[in-house]
Amino acid sequence: MKINSLYAVNFRNYESCSLQLSSMINVFYGQNAQGKTNLLEAIFYSAFGMSHRTSAEEEMLKMGADAMAVGVEYASVSGSHEVKIKKYRQHERWQKEILLDGARVRPKEHYGALNTVMFSPEDLQLVKGEPALRRRFFDMQIAQTDPVYYDLLLKYNRVLQQRNRLLKELRDNGGTPDILQPWNEEFIRLAAAIVRRRLAALGKLQAIAGEIYSSITKGSEMLQVRYEQKANNSTLLYPQSAEAAAEDFYREQLSERQRLDILRGNTGIGPHRDDLQLLLNGLSLRAFGSQGQQRSGALALKLSQLQYVKNELGEFPVLLLDDVMSELDNSRRAQLLLFIDGRVQTFITVNDRELIPELAGNAYFKISGGSISEA
Structure with a gap:
């Protein structure tokens, strides 16, 4: 399974962002509190219809916004697909729409369409x-x-x-x-x-x-x-x-x-x-x-x-590594990278891009204040 593009509107600190993703290893790097984890959260939300950080979805809206949207285009063994999730206020109540290939679906029809695995420092407490x-x-x-x-x-x-x-x-x-x-x-x-x-x-x-x-x-x-x-x-x-x-x-x-x-x-x-x-x-x-x-x-x-x-x-899910590389020692980091290299599309957040060696043509994205630049 491979994500080809990601977009988000009024999501966390992103007013609008759109990423084209051709690489297997995608590294989001930059200082803390700049929006790296927010991008992984957008992917996770697209996959599961919920956040891995909060049960109050309204917290994901950019400050002052009354609507947000995230979307992912991805390829799987069944072909090319797109999932979109919208959250908005209507008549003083919050509404949520999940669209899979343009058709509105219920959460149980959406769950399992885009498969992802999140690995964060909390998981080291498993x-x-x-x-x-x-x-x-x-x-x-x-x-x-x-x-x-x-x-x-x-x-x-x-x-x-x-x-x-x-x-x-x-x-x-x-x-x-x-x-x-x-x-x-x-x-x-x-x-x-x-x-x-x-x-x-x-x-x-x-x-x-x-x-x-x-x-x-x-x-x-x-x-x-x-x-x-x-x-x-x-x-x-x-x-x-x-x-x-x-x-x-x-x-x-x-x-x-x-x-x-x-x-x-x-x-x-x-x-x-x-x-x-x-x-x-x-x-x-x-x-x-x-x-x-x-x-x-x-x-x-x-x-x-x-x-x-x-x-x-019959295919690997997408892997999301949220600030976990700095928590692993060199040996365990090497084991993780050896496992994913060339076969698992991975999105990694780190402060220091040097923690991630070149694997299968890495793509590096510098994140600063909700602004994304490929570098």
Whole structure:
């Protein structure tokens, strides 16, 4: 997959910008707070319809503007395509339009059209950070290649919100727990379907990440990835036959934890709480790994995300590297550049352009105060 052009209007500090992109490696360099990350955000927003930096999309509008637009023209195995996203105020309300090849589409039809992987300093916390980081990483990996999974997540989150509202009502106002039953059944169905797809994807991720980590460490260490099901009493559950018995498992767990869920006013078990456990030579990488080993694990996970999408769709996604090169030591930086060289279109933000050696005909863009010059 390759992006050929990018434009943005009233986006962050860009009143209007348009870039023609013919190179595989595109380096945005310049001082801090000049707009480098904003360009990556525009690509990410075009791909996912959301920002990687904020949940309030209005923050992306240039100061004083009441409308913005971003667009990307790209080529994939299915041909040439264009995605445009507009955000504007109409009758005192914010409106959003997503256009794919000129036709207005819903978010679930848009997601997965332009495939990208973002790697930022936050991702170096994948190993030792909160479970939400690893869930987001895993969900985005699967959803880009599996539209059914993305739809399941949307439905699951709606059911989860409704069940939590009912739990709070029961806690605060009393009533019969029977009102939970219809939502329990839908929760069980969706949670089981999500876990089945996660476990299927995990088998593929495990093989890819293990191989990449082995190459980073020259075969001296072995990385394993295991799925954890967590409960609201902090018990870790490792179902031996989760894929086959997922619905029975959740039915049993919801029944056992119903009283506790009501007391707490939220659902204490489900895919929204689960985690990935990373093991290095059989020991927890989070608990026992050195900082260097943890960073190698994070790098292996991000590179495995690229390879996973390639294996599933037949082409690499576009890679966005946001200020991550200065966070990696020379060895890990070299491993990353070796992986992408000549085969993964990459957009990199750096302060110092000298951090990026010449690879497959780099293009360098100097960013200063929202102004772009190729140099």
